[in-house]
Amino acid sequence: MTHPSLPKRPMLGRLPVLRSPIGLAHAVTALLAFMIVADVLGFGAAAYMMSVMGDVASGGGAGDVGLGAVDRAVWAVGMTTSMYMLGLLGTATLFIIWFHRVRHNAEVFAPDVQRRTPGWAIGGWFIPFANLFIPRGIAKDVLRASQPDPYASEVRHQGLLNAWWGMWIASNIFDRFATNRYDEASDPQAIHDAAGWLMTGSVLDLVSAVLALLFVRGLTAAQNDKAMAGRQPLRQPAPQYPAAGGPVTGGGPVPGA
Template sequence: MTSAPYRFRPINMLGATTAQWLVFVAIGEGVMAAWSVADIFVLSNLDTLSQRTLDAWSLTGLIGFVHIALYLTTVVIAARWIYRANANTQANLRKLETPPSWAVGWFFIPFANLWKPYKAMAEMARANRRSGTNLPLGPWWAAWLISGIVGNISARLAFSSSDPSTLMTSSVLGVIASLAGIAAALLFRRIVTTVTEAQTAKLQAEVF
């Protein structure tokens, strides 16, 4: 239990920004899924495609760098939202086991990041849940883990070998990871908007 004092601050703008960037991430994951499908097609037709086509296709790898930049930007914004939502909850005398700093920090600790972030998020989100509202915490975390773990395996396979068969497996796993990423982004967006609305309503009630 934490005894540090926290201030309740408006979260509506940060919540709206986070929700918007999560939509961007979902779109980006969709593009990555389509790219992986196209990779599968190319790898399946290496013998029939011209060298010029293959050279042009190799340039599409730049899409991956754009996706990484988009993802990292969203991570920073989402981390700010998680910190603020947790701090607001504790400022409302709803003491949580996980302080704001660790609600964010656990995402970056190996092995512990397999369950600790979910525990912190679930505790905070449920404390802000409105009556009758169901939050997709379990599905979100499952999709998040699948996206991260499968995506990591896909990347390792792609960088470890140039064998077409291995690259094909990497692309198939890439499709799975991207589809899970779309689900994770949209489910987390629902959690963000629900908690943001609850905290904004409470702030307005206290003002009036």
């Protein structure tokens, strides 16, 4: 006599475990500090260009000022721009890796307050126009999951997030405007004026980098504190499959939370 076999239990996917963001945060912080230095040097180079072009415009030509001064000003702007672009590439790459790491940890702390999957912590940065709001929404959800009570009405560090995000958007828009003005300048007075715009752009970039640094440190510290406190996720969905001895009534704790 044959007996009906028990239904096969579906395989569960790997449960998420905490992964430390501290090392990545240190690297991102160091690169943001490099960007701050690049902004300071860029401000100085633009100020020097503005001074030289002001003398050229008022003196009637580069000959009265000296071609050496003009060449040094052009070299300074070019070198600081290259330094900035190189630092930006490295900083953006590591920042996105760190951002994905903290989003992954949020899946351990409080998965039910995350409105987007972890993949959006990477892909959201590369969608035109959508990258103006998707990463901020993810960051807010991660902040909520990383605080002691993810279901509290207030979200810690949201003011810092808003300040950084607004400054980041403003600096990016202004940088494009200032760079276009400088590239299109064709006479000493126009270059003088464009250099002033570059100086303003450097200040906005510097403020944005400082706020980003504070945000990275604040969120990393919040996740580390929560992990060290050993807090478990407050809500977990139960596995939806029948057990051999009867129905499953609850789920176990997530490892590493």
